[in-house]
Amino acid sequence: MDILPLLDELTMIARNGLTFATDPYDQARYQRLLELAAMYYGQTLDLPTADVQRRFQSQLGRVTPRIGANAAIFDDVGRIVLMQRPDTYRWCLPGGLTDVIELPIETAMREAHEEVGLTVVATDLVGIYVEHAGREHGPHALITLVYLCAYQGGSLCGSSESADLQYWQIEDVPQWSSIHQRFAAEAYNLWRMRQSST
Numbered sequence: 001m002d003i004l005p006l007l008d009e010l011t012m013i014a015r016n017g018l019t020f021a022t023d024p025y026d027q028a029r030y031q032r033l034l035e036l037a038a039m040y041y042g043q044t045l046d047l048p049t050a051d052v053q054r055r056f057q058s059q060l061g062r063v064t065p066r067i068g069a070n071a072a073i074f075d076d077v078g079r080i081v082l083m084q085r086p087d088t089y090r091w092c093l094p095g096g097l098t099d100v101i102e103l104p105i106e107t108a109m110r111e112a113h114e115e116v117g118l119t120v121v122a123t124d125l126v127g128i129y130v131e132h133a134g135r136e137h138g139p140h141a142l143i144t145l146v147y148l149c150a151y152q153g154g155s156l157c158g159s160s161e162s163a164d165l166q167y168w169q170i171e172d173v174p175q176w177s178s179i180h181q182r183f184a185a186e187a188y189n190l191w192r193m194r195q196s197s198t
Contacts, residue, residue, distance in 0.1 A: 002134050066142045067142075068097045069147065070111070072147065079168055085161070093146070096111045105122045109147075113154070116165055121149060121150050146183045
């Protein structure tokens, strides 16, 4: 059984309860729920419970899923730019979590520059995807927006977040990260449609 989706939901309930509850008994119950979630997060992910609790306590306000954005960048022959994550050695689109001060479309363009060294302009929204908490996707729910991006300048240049960078034909990628194969396939269909209309 993958317990991470349950822990993610329990953590959200507990932290939202602590944000809004005024009754001291309810506050104590939500605090205990948060402690239990932290303990089982720690056991499941092999992290010290105290570290997990500190992370939970540092996150203020109502809890909602994280929002991220990814950039789908193709060359003239339909190969997609992918980066290999140094922790898993799986291939993925450049992208990351949206900062408080930016729109997801800005995140996609920023991450493309930071992670693969390319200046791009986001032209189309490919789709909005939900990744629920779990062993495959990570310990927290994530909503990801994927943008088709047009190359403007720069050359492939990695960062500390990439073990390797490469243009790939989608069918040749040896090992995908999470649901990035779906991101890439749906972005490619949109890219091909845009190419045929120009």
